[in-house]
Amino acid sequence: MTAELNPNGILLHRHPANPILSGRDWPYPINSVFNAGATLLADGTTLLLCRVEDRRGLSHLTAARSANGVDGWKIDPTPTLMPDAENFPEEIWGIEDPRITFVPELEQYVVTYTSYSRGGPGVSLALTKDFRSFERYGVVMPPDDKDSALLPRKVGGYWALIHRPMTPLGAHMWISYSPDLRHWGRHRLILEARRGAWWDANKIGISPPPIETPRGWLMLYHGVRQTPSGCLYRLGLALFDLEDPEKCLLRGDSWIFGPEAEYERNGDVADVVFPCGYTMKPDGDTINIYYGAADCAIALATASVRSLLEWLDVNGASDRRHRT
Numbered sequence: 001m002t003a004e005l006n007p008n009g010i011l012l013h014r015h016p017a018n019p020i021l022s023g024r025d026w027p028y029p030i031n032s033v034f035n036a037g038a039t040l041l042a043d044g045t046t047l048l049l050c051r052v053e054d055r056r057g058l059s060h061l062t063a064a065r066s067a068n069g070v071d072g073w074k075i076d077p078t079p080t081l082m083p084d085a086e087n088f089p090e091e092i093w094g095i096e097d098p099r100i101t102f103v104p105e106l107e108q109y110v111v112t113y114t115s116y117s118r119g120g121p122g123v124s125l126a127l128t129k130d131f132r133s134f135e136r137y138g139v140v141m142p143p144d145d146k147d148s149a150l151l152p153r154k155v156g157g158y159w160a161l162i163h164r165p166m167t168p169l170g171a172h173m174w175i176s177y178s179p180d181l182r183h184w185g186r187h188r189l190i191l192e193a194r195r196g197a198w199w200d201a202n203k204i205g206i207s208p209p210p211i212e213t214p215r216g217w218l219m220l221y222h223g224v225r226q227t228p229s230g231c232l233y234r235l236g237l238a239l240f241d242l243e244d245p246e247k248c249l250l251r252g253d254s255w256i257f258g259p260e261a262e263y264e265r266n267g268d269v270a271d272v273v274f275p276c277g278y279t280m281k282p283d284g285d286t287i288n289i290y291y292g293a294a295d296c297a298i299a300l301a302t303a304s305v306r307s308l309l310e311w312l313d314v315n316g317a318s319d320r321r322h323r324t
């Protein structure tokens with residue numbers, strides 16, 4: 001480990017203003033706000049597409065914009081994207097956990113989100129240019145599936161979506177391909193939850209969309225540990241080949257970020273850190289990671305992509321799927 005870059009082994013640095021957004025900031029009555037997708041707009045504004053849970057328990061998405069990504073948030077006065085159960089019955093129990101990918105080829109943002117249907121959570125997809133009007137493509141992965149993010153460009157001629165179907169053998173990360181963002185196939189398992197006592201045993205899922213680096217797609221993923229007092233959500237790191245994102249180059253054994261602060265440990269769901277978005281700073285290395293804290297607030301941590309990769313070089317090994 002490079003001591004000067006990473007003296008305490010801390011990779012993600014909590015912002016002193018945390019939590020940066022909570023239900024108290026909302027312009028209309030809600031229960032809570034958490035798990036926000038994030039992107040930079042063309043003028044440099046940070047846009048968060050926040051999961052807002054209303055007082056029925058159902059979620060919708062509302063945009064918040066800020067010039068510096070930390071404060072001065074301008075929150076849409078009414079919900080930005082409401083579930084539309086009449087036309088999209090899979091949204092009957094709400095829409096949750098958006099991930100945003102700007103796709104240069106389409107000159108649009110692609111939002112993938114969880115649609116909570118009577119049959120369980122599925123993955124839905126919508127396109128937008130401005131986060132004011134959206135074109136819904138409906139369900140792209142049927143239940144039970146969630147934790148999805150699109151890669152920003154085609155790989156081998158196809159769009160590629162990371163997602164997390166539930167299978168009898170566990171909740172692992174998969175990739176699927178599409179020629180048109182509507183029809184999906186060639187489903188492949190890319191990263192397995194470990195088993196037994198591991199921090200990422202049984203259930204993992206992508207957190208923010210993959211971060212493109214010259215060395216590969218850097219993926220922050222969450223692992224869920226079941227404990228007698230509930231689930232414990234933490235984050236780990238893995239790196240995948242740029243041209244073959246099914247190939248895991250490195251995976252860390254240890255988690256790198258977990259619930260510690262009061263607002264992460266206490267809330268509607270205790271001990272949850274759950275990022276759904278990041279933005280890149282002008283230096284091309286520092287990222288702002290926006291994460292839901294205890295299903296009650298949105299918090300911010302910064303990290304250096306270079307340090308994350310260096311950590312993986314020291315602490316990661318090639319795919320350990322078959323060794324745990």
Ligand code: BMA
Binds near residue numbers: 269272274292295
């Ligand atoms: C996961 C997701 C997240 C949530 C987390 C903790 O399964 O549904 O939206 O933050 O559980 O409750």
